[in-house]
Amino acid sequence: MNPVSAPDFMPIPELRKMQLEKLQKLIPYEYEHVALFRKRCDEKGVKPRDLVTLKDLGKFPFMKKTDLRDEYPYGLTAAPMRDINRFHCSSGTTGKPICIPQTKEDVKIWTNGVARCMAMYGITQDDIVQVSYGYGLFTGGLGAHYGAEELGCAVLPTGAGNTEKQIMLMQDLGVTVICCTPSYFLHLATVAEQMGVDFRRDTNLKHGVFGAEPWTDEIRAKIEQISGITAHDIYGLTEIAGPGVAGNCEHCHGLHVWEDHFYPEIIDPDTLEVLPDGEEGELVFTTLDRVGTPMVRYRTRDLSRLQLGQCKCGRTMRVMDRVHARSDDMLIIHGVNVFPSQIEACLMKVPEIAPHYMIELSSTDTMDLFELKVEVTAETFSDSVSAMEAIKKRVAASIKEIVGLSPKIYLVAPGTLPRSQGKIKRVIDNRKK
Amino acid sequence: MKTLTQLSVFLENKVGQIAQVCKTLADANVSLAALSIAESPEFGIARLVVDDSSKAADALRAAKYIVKATPVVAVVVPDRPGGMAQVVTTLSSKGCDIEYSYAFAAQANDMAVLVFRFKDIETAASVLADAGLATIDEKEIKS
Structure with a gap:
């Protein structure tokens, strides 16, 4: 076992004691240094000394993405600038981004989370790791980079884009691990096919470390089937660290959360009550070690579930369900709740089309127009209009069955829908608010 | 064929x-x-x-x-009224199912070329051959 994995197996009583001790330091620190947190605690009538047991964390106020926006750039920063070592920002689709100033130690905690995920996937210092996540303000590239370096791997920092060159380097250097978004990997696979490169035959690729966007079991199965690699799930978010907050072992159907660093809770997003382990709700994290920009009860908007109980791998850290959906992502179309991940799962059932899609919503005065663009593939393209219309009908039927809506389906040329190099945008909502 | x-x-x-x-x-x-x-x-x-x-x-x-x-079949017919009618009548009398068809005029010699996409290309080709209708391949397009 890699020494970096040692904390994964910490006995539970010891883990809970450690979490409580860390929280009892964090809460007073946050109260002292972050005005917004202090104000909210005061409004709720809760004091740092009220944190006596882990359960008492539920008395403290939440933080949300809007707080990070409102307090941009330094309002939630607890450490003085001389201790800040790094900034990361998260893609703001509108207006200001969010900014997370971090100390050197904060970056080390983040690195530790990624390294422990990679060690759990079976990656060792013998591996050659290609990092095809974007580098820069986005945490994907540097996070995977640090984690792989920490394990002593040979790191190839290609970043995102220039796909043909990436495939050439992957072959020539004997890359064994690829880190990227699942949708970018599918794009790599398409380009490799065009180049006549077969991942099984022509590369040494064994592992894929996939994250930064919600993905489904169907996409995972597809990736493994077309490439012969093992697809691993890495979860994280810039607000809490970056990638490496949680990852899957070979036994669990979810992801072990490194709860010695990141304390998880599940809440009911409507009542905001803490839910017991085993119930689905919104995932909330508290950073137990962060000094630069600590987060207390940060609402991720990700829907998941926490499972308690010893995993076959021996790890004691709780397992969260793979994130299929963000509560933010939910669309209401004709009054029906629709998650883009449901659309993706439907499309995976239609082998004639590529798993790339774009949802476009617009509205007339009285109703929503729901359009779905999907890509035709070279294998299934036919010279017959009726055969192509039949593919459209199969897509529509598959969506109708699961989602209960009948979008207007547009077939588009292969390679024309956006592939993600960071976080993918699969919904264009032009409806009048 | x-x-x-x-x-x-x-x-x-x-x-x-x-x-x-x-x-x-x-x-x-x-x-x-x-x-x-x-x-x-x-x-x-x-x-x-x-x-x-x-x-x-x-x-x-x-x-x-x-x-x-x-693969499609290209039949050469005289470029005059009834040229196409004869071909499709022959095909339909033998039950050949045409998926789609289009035509183009051949070079210089007053002939037209009818392009057919058949469900069953083998049967159609033998029906055309039996009726004495000439078909062309790619080499003949170049000439």
């Missing part, structure tokens, strides 16, 4: 799509003998007969089009 290789190209329903296909072929120095477009409200399928289908397919694929090669 002589057949032709027809190339079908997927087109999104946007202005300039056909022009781009033609430009790609021109740049590859491929000559277009016939073009037929099947359209639905959201997409189109351009079906092409060219003088060098493998060169055309390579050029189109290199330009990121999806291309499908389909």
